[in-house]
Amino acid sequence: MNLTTEQELIELLKNKKEKYYRIAFTYVKNRDDALDIVHNAVVKALQKIHTLKNREYLETWFYRILINESVTFIRKNKNILFFDELSNFNPTVEQIDEEQHITLYSAIDKLSPKLKTVIIFRFFEELKLEEIAEITATNLSTVKARLYKALKLLKIELEDVDYDR
Amino acid sequence: MIDKSKYNNIEIPDELDHVVNDAIFEGMRTQRKKKPFFVLKRLGTVMAVFVLFSITLLNVSPVFAQVAYNIPILGDLCRIVTIREYHFEDEIKYIDVKIPEITSTGKSDLENRLNLEIQKKINECIKTHEEVAKDYFEAYVKTGGNPDEFNPIGITVDYEIKSCNENYASFVIYCYETAFTAYNEEIYYNVDLERGRIITLKDWFGNDYKEIVADNIEKTIAEWSEEQKEVLWDDLEIIDLITENTDFYINDEGQIVIAFPKYEIAYGAAGAFEFVIKK
The missing domain is CATH 3.90.640.20 (Heat-shock cognate protein, ATPase)
Structure with missing residues (x-):
């Protein structure tokens, strides 16, 4: 079957919509907002599909739109100070104790969108760091730096995770 | 170890399917590439070529428009034509406008009134969206965005003929932008061509x-x-x-x-x- 890029995009959107919803949801933690974000990302993707030069990057390209929509949404709607933006963050003993029990999933809520993106795609979507660099339009060392920073903030021991893969 | 179960168990709302399909439709409809006239869909190719040719001429030649009105098929088919189409772009926006006008109904009072109103509504709409785009751009730059990397906001005015015959014309004018769907506007017109008034x-x-x-x-x-x-x-x-x-x-x-x-x-x-x- 010889699909046009646009048809390929539509197929992709229909087949993987649940995955895109999960990603959006992880950013905003609200069902209706996540639906709005998916909606806007899909509309934008179809409007801009003619600007995509290399079909190979179709999904990467869509991830980028989805993340942009999510991050823009958070900036516009929330007035939150993130964990890693507090320069003198100094957790108290109780907080540390509590953090040992929380899962990575709930912990990442405290991360800024940039750090959150790296965690979502590396650990939940299991993408390679190179792919994350592609999606976020940064280079590999930036992605690595963000990943280490995020993990440090989350105080998570990930010795058994090969995150350099 | 990483616990992914919570992530994988995020509940998928039932509406997701509907939302995605709706968005695909909206995205396709608002693509910047040229779309064919809606009227043509129902016609055979030969007829389509003729109508396309005629509509073009209706737009440029008053003489032809007069004559065409007397050809029953075209007269019956539809009296809504695009009178103006333009494109404009700068660093913060690109605007695509297609303005419809109702013609040759034999009710010039109605036509004038309606066409003026359509023009006014479209102008208002573009103005609102231009202001939104400008605010958005300013906010973007103020928050440290690089003006050169700003993704221009698209503003589109288009229309769709829902149905049209010798008795009535029903059409909708869309005015929308790519950034905030909340500002999108749809203006419906249903015109009684016999009595010369809005239905x-x-x-x-x-x-x-x-x-x-x-x-x-x-x-x-x-x-x-x-x-x-x-x-x-x-x-x-x-x-x-x-x-x-x-x-x-x-x-x-x-x-x-x-x-x-x-x-x-x-x-x-x-x-x-x-x-x-x-x-």
């Missing part, structure tokens, strides 16, 4: 139009599944939403279709709703 729901259904329309819609909703009904507002009273100003159009089969915009009867994510009123 209202009251003209169509009589004095009891509110009850007739609301009953009809409630019957349709009653057939929906519980899941479908869940997106509707809890305190929804259809009858309160049916007024002289309720948006509607007339479809190909000559039926009234009530068009509720996003948020009118249900959660925003569920999109807009349309109900065919069966007489």
Whole structure:
């Protein structure tokens, strides 16, 4: 079957919509907002599909739109100070104790969108760091730096995770 | 070890399917590439070529327009034509506008009034969107965005002919932008070409139009599944939403279709709703 890029995009959107919803949801933690974000990302993707030069990057390209929509949404709607933006963050003993029990999933809520993106795609979507660099339009060392920073903030021991893969 | 279960168990809402399909449709409709005239869809190729040719000429030649009016087929087919189409872009926006006009109805008063109103509405709409784009751009730069990397906001004005014959013309003008769907606007026009005036729901259904329309819609909703009904507002009273100003159009089969915009009867994510009123 010889699909046009646009048809390929539509197929992709229909087949993987649940995955895109999960990603959006992880950013905003609200069902209706996540639906709005998916909606806007899909509309934008179809409007801009003619600007995509290399079909190979179709999904990467869509991830980028989805993340942009999510991050823009958070900036516009929330007035939150993130964990890693507090320069003198100094957790108290109780907080540390509590953090040992929380899962990575709930912990990442405290991360800024940039750090959150790296965690979502590396650990939940299991993408390679190179792919994350592609999606976020940064280079590999930036992605690595963000990943280490995020993990440090989350105080998570990930010795058994090969995150350099 | 990483616990992914919470992530994988994020509940997928039932509306997701609908939301994605709706967005695909909206995205396709608002693509910047040239779209064919809506009128052409129903015609054979030969006819299509003729109509395309004629519409072009109608736009440029008053003489041809006069003559064409006397050709019954074209006269019957439709009297809504694009009078102006333009594109404009700068660093913060690109604007695509297609302005329709109703012509050769033999009711010049109505035509003048209507066409002026259409023009005014479109101008207002573009102005609002231009201001939104400007605010957005300024906010973007103020928060440290690089002006060169700003993704221009698209503003589109287009129209769609819903149905058109010698008795009436029904069409909708869309005015939308790519950044905030909340500002999108759809303006419906239903014109009685015989009497030379705007058709209202009251003209169509009589004095009891509110009850007739609301009953009809409630019957349709009653057939929906519980899941479908869940997106509707809890305190929804259809009858309160049916007024002289309720948006509607007339479809190909000559039926009234009530068009509720996003948020009118249900959660925003569920999109807009349309109900065919069966007489």
